[in-house]
Amino acid sequence: MNLIDKIYRLKKERNATILAHNYQIGEVQDIADFTGDSLELARKATDIDAEVIVFCGVHFMAETAAILNPNKTVLLPDRDAGCPMADMISGDQLRELKAKHPDAKVLCYVNSTADVKAESDCCVTSSTAVQIARSFPKDQPIIFVPDRHLGAYTAEQLNREFILWPGFCPTHQYLTAQQIFAARKAHPEAEVLVHPESPKPVRDAADQVLSTGGMCRYALESACECFIIGTEIGLLHRLQQESPQKTFIPLNERAICPNMKKIDLEKILWSLTDMETKITVPTAIADKARKSIEMMLALG
Ligand code: 13P
Ligand code: SF4
Numbered sequence: 001m002n003l004i005d006k007i008y009r010l011k012k013e014r015n016a017t018i019l020a021h022n023y024q025i026g027e028v029q030d031i032a033d034f035t036g037d038s039l040e041l042a043r044k045a046t047d048i049d050a051e052v053i054v055f056c057g058v059h060f061m062a063e064t065a066a067i068l069n070p071n072k073t074v075l076l077p078d079r080d081a082g083c084p085m086a087d088m089i090s091g092d093q094l095r096e097l098k099a100k101h102p103d104a105k106v107l108c109y110v111n112s113t114a115d116v117k118a119e120s121d122c123c124v125t126s127s128t129a130v131q132i133a134r135s136f137p138k139d140q141p142i143i144f145v146p147d148r149h150l151g152a153y154t155a156e157q158l159n160r161e162f163i164l165w166p167g168f169c170p171t172h173q174y175l176t177a178q179q180i181f182a183a184r185k186a187h188p189e190a191e192v193l194v195h196p197e198s199p200k201p202v203r204d205a206a207d208q209v210l211s212t213g214g215m216c217r218y219a220l221e222s223a224c225e226c227f228i229i230g231t232e233i234g235l236l237h238r239l240q241q242e243s244p245q246k247t248f249i250p251l252n253e254r255a256i257c258p259n260m261k262k263i264d265l266e267k268i269l270w271s272l273t274d275m276e277t278k279i280t281v282p283t284a285i286a287d288k289a290r291k292s293i294e295m296m297l298a299l300g
Contacts, residue, residue, distance in 0.1 A: 010272040016052035022212040023234035023260035037213030039125040058083040062279040077271035078262040088167035089146040091115030104141035118288035127211035128300030129154040153196040172197035177205040194230030
C-alpha cells in the first residue's frame, strides 16, 4: 500500500479530518480535506464532525483549532512547526503594554499564542483586520499585536493611528519594492498581489494587498491572465490548481516559510499512527482566548 493510501485508511480508522494551510507543500494540500487561509481554517474548525483534526500548518493554527474544539483531539504532525512572528510577543509582554495604555482595546493577529489571544479583546486575520478594526470607535486607542506591518496597513486603511508591537514575519520581511519594479519590467501585463504582512514600500508598489485566500478569489475573478505573487510560495500550488489557464510568478522564489514546510506525508502518517503531537491549551487560557476568536468569527 502506498503512503497516501495508508494515510487515507488510518484517517478513516481514527475518524480524522486533515486541514492544511495554503503555504503547505503541494502533496499535503492535495491530500487535505480542506485547504485555506487562517480565517477559512478557523471557520472550518467550528464545523468538524470528525473526532481528530490533523492540522497541517503551524502551532498557533493547531492551537486555535484546539481552543474551538475542546472535546476533540488536535494533532500537529511536527511539533517544532512554530511561527516566529507569533513568538515575538508573550502574554507577559502584552500585559505590560496594556498596563501602559489602560484605555486601549487590543486587537491581536491570529498569528499569536493562546496566552496573547486570552489577553486580547478580539483576534483578526489578514482578511478581516480592516473590517474588524473599523467596528471599534474612532476615539478608542487600539493596541495591535504582534505584526507591525498588518497593524500599520490596517491603521492606514482607517486613517488612524494604532499602538503597534514591532513583530514581523521573517518570510515577508524580505520582499522589496525593487523586486516588484523588476517583476513589472519583465511582465508588464501582470497584476501584483502582495500579502499585508509585507513592508509598506512593497504594499505601496503592489496592485492589491490581500490575504492568501483573498489572492485565490481575486485571481479567479480578475480578467488578468498573469499575476506576480508576493507571499510565501506555497500559495502558488492552490492558485495554479484553481486557475490552471493563468500564469503565477513568485515575487521572490526564496519567500519560503521553513516552518510551513516541516510537514510532509510521512509525518502525517506518523501523526495518525502515534496520535502525536497532541496540541492542548489549559482551560483557563482557552476559555478567554475562545472569546477573542469567536468575536473575530462574528465580526469578520
Ligand atoms: P493568511 O493565509 O490568513 O493570509 O495568513 C498568512 C500567514 O502568514 C499565515 O501564517
Ligand atoms: Fe509565521 Fe510568516 Fe511563517 Fe506565516 S509565513 S507562519 S507569519 S513565519
